[in-house]
Amino acid sequence: MSRIRILLADDHPVVRAGLVGLLSSQPDFEVVGEAANGQEALRAVEQLLPQVVLMDLRMPVMDGVSAIRQIRSRFPQVQILVLTTYDTDSDIVRAVEAGATGYLLKDVPREELFRAVRLCARGEAVLSPPVAARLLGRMRGPAEENLSLRELEVLALVARGLSNKEIARKLKISEATVKTHLLHTFSKLGVDDRTAAVTVALERGILRL
Structure with a gap:
């Protein structure tokens, strides 16, 4: 069985460690690398060519949105799933416009995270329900x-x-x-x-x- 190659980009080591443990429980996932900021994520994508990058938004050196934009322009085949605590309209829209395939909040249930990674690996868009509601509200709003x-x-x-x-x-x-x-x-x-x-x-x- 070919495994989905995943890169983690988050400036909190504890969060990365937790995600490694969580994702490694799935036989079809392989965490191939970690990055503590957007610049490291870009370098890691160049070296490791993951299928999916789990990307936080607020990071030092280079933020998530800038990293998404650069990765998507240079490696369009790499899918990026935003995993963050931030759900303001502007964060969501900026990430999606930069090229994120999906957008999840960090309180997402583990099964939903696993499902989102699998969908993203296939290039399918994934939004957690609160995020989808925010985007729809924005589109319909005043x-x-x-x-x-x-x-x-x-x-x-x-x-x-x-x-x-x-x-x-x-x-x-x-x-x-x-x-x-x-x-x-x-x-x-x-x-x-x-x-x-x-x-x-x-x-x-x-x-x-």
């Missing part, structure tokens, strides 16, 4: 979350304390355009000013400092 990339860029610069004039200069657009983007953002978030926009965006996970 426009408040659907800020354009430019609106997000402007808001991120507002969060860093830049004035409209400085933002205009940095993004090479007019001040009037900056104001227009901010007005659209205020409308979508249901707020009246810059501070409230940043606060709400941070609370909802749309923006991260």
Whole structure:
């Protein structure tokens, strides 16, 4: 029987050790390597060519989303299953857009994890029920979350304390355009000013400092 070759990428040694023990209980799984950050994961994929990478999102040196993007562009045959404690809309969407095949939360039952690894190895998308619900809610939800990339860029610069004039200069657009983007953002978030926009965006996970 050919076994599914798995690489673990997580910055917590205890988590990795637990996953090794868990996955090794399955006769069709083989854990071929471990990585403590995204950069190590990328190097390990080059050397070991696993079928499935179990990837955490928040890691030092290179985060999970950056690692997913690089692995998928260089090794499109490698499937990536996100296994994380983070379930904000922005985390989920960024991981899926980067090329993750699946997205599970760390409190997932072991049988569901095993099933997800097997499905991912076949290239089938897997989302744990809470994650699927979040994504569906986002797709069906009001426009408040659907800020354009430019609106997000402007808001991120507002969060860093830049004035409209400085933002205009940095993004090479007019001040009037900056104001227009901010007005659209205020409308979508249901707020009246810059501070409230940043606060709400941070609370909802749309923006991260």
